[in-house]
Amino acid sequence: MNQSLSEANNIKELYITKFMTECSSYIDKMDNYRRMLNKKVASGKLEDLFKTLKSSAIIEEEVEAFYNTFDETFLHLFPSFVKAFNSLLPANNSIVPKQEGRLTTELRIFALIRLGITDSERIASFLRYSKATIYSYRSRLRLKSLDPEHFEENIMQITSF
Numbered sequence: 001m002n003q004s005l006s007e008a009n010n011i012k013e014l015y016i017t018k019f020m021t022e023c024s025s026y027i028d029k030m031d032n033y034r035r036m037l038n039k040k041v042a043s044g045k046l047e048d049l050f051k052t053l054k055s056s057a058i059i060e061e062e063v064e065a066f067y068n069t070f071d072e073t074f075l076h077l078f079p080s081f082v083k084a085f086n087s088l089l090p091a092n093n094s095i096v097p098k099q100e101g102r103l104t105t106e107l108r109i110f111a112l113i114r115l116g117i118t119d120s121e122r123i124a125s126f127l128r129y130s131k132a133t134i135y136s137y138r139s140r141l142r143l144k145s146l147d148p149e150h151f152e153e154n155i156m157q158i159t160s161f
Helices: 002-042 046-054 057-077 081-086 105-114 120-127 131-144 148-156
Strands: none
Touching: 002 046, 002 057, 057 081, 057 105, 081 105, 105 120, 105 131, 105 148, 120 131, 131 148
16 A cells, blocks of 8 residues: 555656646747747748648647657656556567657557546547547457456556656
8 A cells, every 4th residue: 555655656746747847848838939920920921920820840749749758757657567568468469669768659548547547538638539549449459458357457557666
């Protein structure tokens, strides 16, 4: 019980710190973006302004940064998560991230579940997927697992540090 409480406190502390840092950084990025748009308006570069506003590049960069931060933070808390997760699957169904220190979509879904976010709609919102896509990933992996009936319960048993 004490270990579980300690783990929960460490997770909360790290995520709160990371969240505050990210929020502060994001406010700075928004302010810089606002200033850049103001300069374009002030200099009469309306065509350039419209082009910038129509571009999704800034959103794509922020989503990628969000995933990087999430992966880094989660793997710092749960360094053996990928190995423990894969131990719940047959060897031929292991999920191996393409890049060290990163998670795949499937692993991110179950990382969120491990953190206690189990609602597919919330997971979909965090990861910018449809609820049906999240449901599909969850179902497919559960059915492939060694113990489909207890798969998500077993995910919750993966320990930190």
